[in-house]
Amino acid sequence: MSGRKASTGMERRDFLKFSIAASGGLMIGFQFPGIGKLAFAQQASANTFMPNAFVRIGTDERVTVIVNHSEMGQGVYTSLPMLLAEELDADWTKVGFEPAPVDPKYNHPVFGMQMTGGSSSVWSGMEQFRQAGAAARAMLIAAAAQQWKTNATACRTESGAVFNGSRKLTYGQLVGAAARLTPPANVQLKDPKTFKLIGKPIKRLDTPEKLNGKAVFGIDVKLPGMLTAVVVRAPIFGAKMKSFDDSRALSMAGVRKIAAIPSGVAVIADSFWQAKMARDVIRVDWDEGSMQTFSTSQMMQQFREQAKSPGTSVRNDGDAAGALAKAAKKIEAVYEVPYLSHLMMEPLNCAVDLRQDTCEIWTGTQFQTVDRANAAKAAGLPNEKVQIHTTFLGGGFGRRANPQSDFVVEAIHVAKAAGAPVKVIWTREDDMAGGWYRPAFLHAIEGGLDASGNAVSWRSRLVGQSIMAGTLFAAMMMKGKDYDPSSVEGVDDLPYAIPNLAVESHQADVGIPVQWWRSVGHSHTAFATECFVDELAGLAEKDPYQFRRQLLGKQPRHLGVLDLVAKKAEWDKPAPKGIGRGIAVHFSFGSYSAQVAEVSVTDGNVRVHRMVCAIDCGQYVNPGIIAAQTEGGAIFGASAALFQELTFASGRLQQTNFNTFPVMRMNECPEIETYIVENNEKSGGIGEPGVPCAAPAIANAVFAVTGKRIRRLPIRLTEAV
Amino acid sequence: MKRVYAVVRVSLASLMVLGFAGALWFSRPVAAAEQPASPNKIAAAAASDDGDLFAAFVPVLRHPRCMNCHSQGDFPRQGDDGHPHTMNIRRGLGGFGVTSVKCSTCHQDHNLGGAHLPPGAPSWHLPPPSMPMIWQGLTDAQLCESIKDPKQNRNRNIDQLVEHLTEDKLVMWGWNPGEGRTPVPMPHDEFAAKVKQWQAAGAPCPAR
Amino acid sequence: MIGFSVNGKRVDLDVDPFTPLLWVIREHLGLTGTKYGCGMAQCGACTVHIDGTAVRSCVAPVSRVIGKAVTTIEGLSSDLSNPLQRAWLEEDVPQCGYCQSGQLMSAAVLLRDKPTPTDEDIDQAMTGNICRCGTYPRIRRAIHRAAGLVAKEGTR
Incomplete structure (x- = not known):
């Protein structure tokens, strides 16, 4: 989701509030601003020391870090434990992870609910996990000092043990004693210069189980007596079921029950294949509703019309229109991007065990708090009677953070019909047709240069659907604004020093459900703005890199990544024969990214040979993960730029699977180099900032080698101008 | 590291042109080696009305269901437009694909139900690289000679060739290519009858 | 009854013979390391x-x-001793991890048939396995690394 870094206004002393439970066991509650409720960690058992909600130490020396963010590939089951283990001085080989249950104490400290998104896990957990580790360490030291009858200050810690001179007690040996202690009121965090783990390319903790089939994703969950269901869903958004004929399906092997549910018809069977076979013969009569004539080509035509009139003003510096009228040279361009599917490798699924008065859910979700509330409502149970077991996520990219909890709520309805534990599995086709796409967008941009070739005017006008409007986040995210900030992020903060700059937004009303897709608004604003800057550079007859440099004089961190990537890509040297180079720079999610792409074009086919990436995410935790996320983000962005588009005709989605919505494959993947900027700036995000620059860098490289401007994604050279 | 792998998707028309040139270029020495006669002499010998017997069934051979595996390049093709098989599929040793991407990695011995699911037939494969049986770009005369030539047809005599054309399960797949695929443009009975007519006449080839 | 062996163990199952092997492995045999991604041989997660x-x-x-x-990912080696698994660990390949079983199973056949694969061999062998997270560069490095391990140790 859209993650402009917000200031928490939270002081360290407010952050940790310790209390002793009446039972004498140790608990630490965290209090967060805006939440107002004190939540308690579960009580420690006899063999463990659980000083707070985030860590448990066993007499077996195991240190288990309880992680409140979902692992969807971005490495939080490693980077967050690193933060805690660093302050704890744990023995890293003894550190493990555990997904947190749903509980307010695991809420995101800034967004105020338990969720994963906005490339925010590490920067928002930085303080939280370090504090939790430091508090545990202080208590272990105190326990050892007590035993040795010495001062805590005379003790030191290293690799899972407390030392005093030649004396040593391991953390496991101190579990019992530490659990009886009062937690410290204040803890001192380490001087970053002494870090042993933070800043190192530590190997991921979740890798081993992902190499032998043991990692459990939602789709792998198996409960005793569990049935499996697939659902016939409406072929057109907003269509309503009139009737269905399940006579053939009911007699098929393994079919237990077929039931109408709010989203369609659920086929509940002993196994997936039986359910799917039966589903395929169910005939449903739909009232197709108002979307039955919808087509994306008509919609884009409407967007083009809409872009001719002024939209809601988002930013207005100087007098863009006036400056444009007086400009020596001007150019206008219309950029268009399509609806996109998140297309996680693991299709949506959700397992539910619904009982009389409890409900347990197993799924890979990014949205625990929201899912629990929506599930409780659907189940007719109070929130606290619903528990979610977060599994590994086979990719998320935003889709598993659904404001309506579509895949969870539906599974509750199926569970009601099933009368037994049940897992709903979406086929790939179901997943792709299920909606909640990256919205299609149109950006019309006009720009002007003065007689010396300086950019003096820029007007961006965007047309597209709002992600936030109509959701429970509308009030929070659109507060005081009549446009959706997530639609215009990345252009409303255009970093270039252009004195007359206007940004306008048209919110389109289309009945296609849309959602945050890895890098959200930046996924399209970076394409439009970074291609248009190239077009302006062309108009000014200047080198695209130098042209950007001139306009970024007051943006040192933009300039930092831009210069780094240009240097590493040897921008000043001519590209190899037949190769075009393109460059792009963009700020998103608290981090600065720049990329250079090298492409060739043969008979209209674009081949990306090399991508050079520079990333500045401030203080970082694990450079190995940062490189992986940056590379993966570039590939994610390149896939969309080169191949991906969802289209509708007569209200029906035209793409169904990987054959019609392709993903970049091994033989198409460029060589990628990633360079990380070293500094002490505030930490930014890393899951998404690798995505936005890929499309414009590639598009600009295509121009460099063909002379054709790319104004529409995916890139089809027959349509280029 | 790798650099240039631009798999080129060109129009069928331009492929035919390229293929034609390519076929001429390499078919000469092959033809010369196989027969005492020169290519010109073969053409002259076959220049009879009997050539029509081959032309009567050649549209089947030229149909995408056949040509997609008898085409230029070291890879299979797909669809009625004959685009290169997605996923960078290669012919491989023996024509059965390479290492972890054999034909049988995805193709069964039967068609799978459902649009765009992999089609299948027993021994699903391409001609081997040693004898790639590339028909794309050949004239009718060249195609006729090439399928008759034991050095180009896996050592089949005419009887074996006719059996292959009319009974081989992989060839027969062309009449039953599975959901969403156009079958070859002639009923099988008619095709078999025409092939046998051609065989009975001594398997004559068209003049050109 | 349908009888075959899985990871060296004989199984006999009463199951519809048309059921895709994937679902038999996952649901009847409980070996969930083999993944469903597309159902149409497009993504390779089920290899x-x-x-x-x-x-x-x-x-x-x-x-x-x-x-x-039949060999599944669980049969490649459960103790991560296979050179590919070791190389995957060294290169820290997986992100979400969902496609990695299929990637490893494809790579295993590649290495068996071509113990010192070139980049082109890798392009040909691994292109049927989609990774949405974009781990391809690391997969490529890990395959080369595994080939090195095999060459050095003379084992597979």
């Missing part, structure tokens, strides 16, 4: 070995494996 050939189990009817030996 297993049948008598040593890499096969997309989502489109292979279970009848295809009668009397044959």
Whole structure:
């Protein structure tokens, strides 16, 4: 989701509030601003020391870090434990992870609910996990000092043990004693210069189980007596079921029950294949509703019309229109991007065990708090009677953070019909047709240069659907604004020093459900703005890199990544024969990214040979993960730029699977180099900032080698101008 | 590291042109080696009305269901437009694909139900690289000679060739290519009858 | 009854012979390391070995494996001793991890057939396995690394 870094206004002393439970066991509650409720960690058992909600130490020396963010590939089951283990001085080989249950104490400290998104896990957990580790360490030291009858200050810690001179007690040996202690009121965090783990390319903790089939994703969950269901869903958004004929399906092997549910018809069977076979013969009569004539080509035509009139003003510096009228040279361009599917490798699924008065859910979700509330409502149970077991996520990219909890709520309805534990599995086709796409967008941009070739005017006008409007986040995210900030992020903060700059937004009303897709608004604003800057550079007859440099004089961190990537890509040297180079720079999610792409074009086919990436995410935790996320983000962005588009005709989605919505494959993947900027700036995000620059860098490289401007994604050279 | 792998998707028309040139270029020495006669002499010998017997069934051979595996390049093709098989599929040793991407990695011995699911037939494969049986770009005369030539047809005599054309399960797949695929443009009975007519006449080839 | 072996163990199952092998492996045998991604042999997440050939189990009817030996990711080596698993660990390849079983099973056949694969061999062998997270560069490095391990140790 859209993650402009917000200031928490939270002081360290407010952050940790310790209390002793009446039972004498140790608990630490965290209090967060805006939440107002004190939540308690579960009580420690006899063999463990659980000083707070985030860590448990066993007499077996195991240190288990309880992680409140979902692992969807971005490495939080490693980077967050690193933060805690660093302050704890744990023995890293003894550190493990555990997904947190749903509980307010695991809420995101800034967004105020338990969720994963906005490339925010590490920067928002930085303080939280370090504090939790430091508090545990202080208590272990105190326990050892007590035993040795010495001062805590005379003790030191290293690799899972407390030392005093030649004396040593391991953390496991101190579990019992530490659990009886009062937690410290204040803890001192380490001087970053002494870090042993933070800043190192530590190997991921979740890798081993992902190499032998043991990692459990939602789709792998198996409960005793569990049935499996697939659902016939409406072929057109907003269509309503009139009737269905399940006579053939009911007699098929393994079919237990077929039931109408709010989203369609659920086929509940002993196994997936039986359910799917039966589903395929169910005939449903739909009232197709108002979307039955919808087509994306008509919609884009409407967007083009809409872009001719002024939209809601988002930013207005100087007098863009006036400056444009007086400009020596001007150019206008219309950029268009399509609806996109998140297309996680693991299709949506959700397992539910619904009982009389409890409900347990197993799924890979990014949205625990929201899912629990929506599930409780659907189940007719109070929130606290619903528990979610977060599994590994086979990719998320935003889709598993659904404001309506579509895949969870539906599974509750199926569970009601099933009368037994049940897992709903979406086929790939179901997943792709299920909606909640990256919205299609149109950006019309006009720009002007003065007689010396300086950019003096820029007007961006965007047309597209709002992600936030109509959701429970509308009030929070659109507060005081009549446009959706997530639609215009990345252009409303255009970093270039252009004195007359206007940004306008048209919110389109289309009945296609849309959602945050890895890098959200930046996924399209970076394409439009970074291609248009190239077009302006062309108009000014200047080198695209130098042209950007001139306009970024007051943006040192933009300039930092831009210069780094240009240097590493040897921008000043001519590209190899037949190769075009393109460059792009963009700020998103608290981090600065720049990329250079090298492409060739043969008979209209674009081949990306090399991508050079520079990333500045401030203080970082694990450079190995940062490189992986940056590379993966570039590939994610390149896939969309080169191949991906969802289209509708007569209200029906035209793409169904990987054959019609392709993903970049091994033989198409460029060589990628990633360079990380070293500094002490505030930490930014890393899951998404690798995505936005890929499309414009590639598009600009295509121009460099063909002379054709790319104004529409995916890139089809027959349509280029 | 790798650099240039631009798999080129060109129009069928331009492929035919390229293929034609390519076929001429390499078919000469092959033809010369196989027969005492020169290519010109073969053409002259076959220049009879009997050539029509081959032309009567050649549209089947030229149909995408056949040509997609008898085409230029070291890879299979797909669809009625004959685009290169997605996923960078290669012919491989023996024509059965390479290492972890054999034909049988995805193709069964039967068609799978459902649009765009992999089609299948027993021994699903391409001609081997040693004898790639590339028909794309050949004239009718060249195609006729090439399928008759034991050095180009896996050592089949005419009887074996006719059996292959009319009974081989992989060839027969062309009449039953599975959901969403156009079958070859002639009923099988008619095709078999025409092939046998051609065989009975001594398997004559068209003049050109 | 459909009889075959899985990771060296004989199984006999009463199951519809048209059921895709993938679902038999996952649901009847409880081996969930083999993943469903597309159901149409497009993504490779379901790759297993049948008598040593890499096969997309989502489109292979279970009848295809009668009397044959099936190897799944769980059979590659459960203790991560296979050179590919070791190389994958060294290169820290997986992100979400969902496609990695299939990637490893394809890579295993590649390395068996071509112990010192070139980048082109990798392009040909691994292109049927989609990774949405974009781990391809690391997969490529890990395959080369595994080849090095095999060459050095003379084992597989």
